[in-house]
Amino acid sequence: MDSFIIRGPSKLEGSVNISGAKNAMLPLMAAAILTGGKCVLENVPDLKDTETMSELLRGLGVDVEFNNSRLFLDASKIESEEAPYNLVRTMRASIYVLAPLIAKYGHARVSLPGGCAWGPRPIDLHLKGLMALGAKIEIDHGYIEASAKELHGAEIILSVPSVGATVNILMAAVLARGITIIENAAREPEIVNLAEALKQSGAKIDGEESSRIQIEGVREIEPFNFRVIPDRIEAGTFAAAAVITGGKIEIRECEPDHMHSIINKLSECGANIKLFKNGLTVEAPAKIRHAEVETGYYPAFPTDMQAQMMSVLCLADGASSIIEHVYPDRFTHVAELGRLGADINIDGSVAIVNGVERFEGAPVMATDIRASSALILAGLAAHGETKVLRIYHIDRGYERIEEKLVALGADITRISG
Numbered sequence: 001m002d003s004f005i006i007r008g009p010s011k012l013e014g015s016v017n018i019s020g021a022k023n024a025m026l027p028l029m030a031a032a033i034l035t036g037g038k039c040v041l042e043n044v045p046d047l048k049d050t051e052t053m054s055e056l057l058r059g060l061g062v063d064v065e066f067n068n069s070r071l072f073l074d075a076s077k078i079e080s081e082e083a084p085y086n087l088v089r090t091m092r093a094s095i096y097v098l099a100p101l102i103a104k105y106g107h108a109r110v111s112l113p114g115g116c117a118w119g120p121r122p123i124d125l126h127l128k129g130l131m132a133l134g135a136k137i138e139i140d141h142g143y144i145e146a147s148a149k150e151l152h153g154a155e156i157i158l159s160v161p162s163v164g165a166t167v168n169i170l171m172a173a174v175l176a177r178g179i180t181i182i183e184n185a186a187r188e189p190e191i192v193n194l195a196e197a198l199k200q201s202g203a204k205i206d207g208e209e210s211s212r213i214q215i216e217g218v219r220e221i222e223p224f225n226f227r228v229i230p231d232r233i234e235a236g237t238f239a240a241a242a243v244i245t246g247g248k249i250e251i252r253e254c255e256p257d258h259m260h261s262i263i264n265k266l267s268e269c270g271a272n273i274k275l276f277k278n279g280l281t282v283e284a285p286a287k288i289r290h291a292e293v294e295t296g297y298y299p300a301f302p303t304d305m306q307a308q309m310m311s312v313l314c315l316a317d318g319a320s321s322i323i324e325h326v327y328p329d330r331f332t333h334v335a336e337l338g339r340l341g342a343d344i345n346i347d348g349s350v351a352i353v354n355g356v357e358r359f360e361g362a363p364v365m366a367t368d369i370r371a372s373s374a375l376i377l378a379g380l381a382a383h384g385e386t387k388v389l390r391i392y393h394i395d396r397g398y399e400r401i402e403e404k405l406v407a408l409g410a411d412i413t414r415i416s417g
């Protein structure tokens with residue numbers, strides 16, 4: 001398993017280009033099934049998750065080719081409707097093939113994803129939503145067996161605005177007979193991106209930027225040629241990198257409009273942030289100011305930036321608090337940050353982060369994508385050598401992260417094996 005050796009501290013300076021968003025690309029890849037034709041996605045990041053979703057789709061009979069940030073998907077010959085455990089367990093978003101397979105082919109067999117590093121992460125809302133649309137669902141030996149002769153519209157009220165459930169219900173409703181309304185829908189930009197691609201293909205969707213999405217089913221939708229939005233979490237991670245290293249980074253090819261909560265919070269910490277078209281410049285303050293952070297559903301502060309923000313606040317001028325509302329257990333990075341000298345106390349879903357003068361390099365282990373990036377950020381600011389073990393998580397979600405960091409002046413090396 002690969003690891004990173006980081007020698008710090010470094011002050012990151014220069015500019016970086018942001019890649020396409022993983023969480024926008026994955027539902028779009030699955031949506032190709034709905035079209036039954038040849039789709040093209042632009043601005044696709046070269047990630048482990050791109051490979052995993054490609055492998056999953058190939059297993060269904062989709063022809064997938066990746067070429068220089070373009071992904072060609074030919075879904076005209078689906079031969080199987082099964083998503084196997086060995087792939088689903090490595091990437092929960094595999095569940096996104098469930099709705100398109102039922103809606104287009106009337107049957108799907110998808111492994112249950114199981115838990116993840118920070119908790120159980122249920123999919124009950126996906127299944128309830130699909131059942132409301134008329135799908136028959138059974139759990140058989142760890143697999144979801146779903147079938148439907150024809151899906152019909154329904155009014156579905158989500159108890160929480162789940163991104164995944166909104167994606168699956170939206171994709172099923174597009175080909176269902178009649179009108180579907182999703183109340184308390186997720187409003188993440190990745191959902192809007194998916195809805196825009198489907199609309200370009202002939203789907204009838206309204207209100208995708210609001211928490212009430214209305215879908216009028218159509219008989220079929222055309223293949224799409226669509227551009228994936230920039231990754232707001234990758235952009236936020238580089239913004240945090242500028243702040244934690246005392247540097248200044250120009251973050252290009254991103255969408256600042258998707259990043260208000262992140263920009264506001266880093267500004268509260270004293271960062272000087274200037275926006276320009278498709279980008280922003282983030283300059284660190286002389287001393288990071290403490291802050292209060294609460295994660296939530298979009299447009300609130302994203303849980304996917306919580307770990308990176310925690311690394312930043314570890315070096316602040318006083319005590320900060322972080323309340324994790326989306327995944328109350330998502331604190332696997334805390335003990336590892338402690339190994340670098342952080343002073344953090346956890347009480348349920350609340351973390352109190354007492355600022356320390358500096359991090360000291362040490363070996364640490366990454367447990368998920370964002371925890372990995374938080375540890376890399378801390379390693380960049382730490383004095384001496386930090387070894388981040390198990391970085392395969394980072395390769396799932398960040399495109400060429402070490403190359404981008406080296407170009408900004410970081411001393412980071414990948415050790416294979």
Ligand code: UD1
Binds near residue numbers: 327
């Ligand atoms: C997506 C993102 C992930 C991000 C998360 C929250 C992708 C591929 N992943 O994950 O990076 O951290 O949104 O922004 O886009 N819930 C239920 N029942 C369900 C589904 C969810 O109770 O059926 C709960 C979850 O436990 C959690 C909350 O809803 O508390 C939000 O989860 P959800 O938005 O579904 O996350 P994912 O779509 O899995």
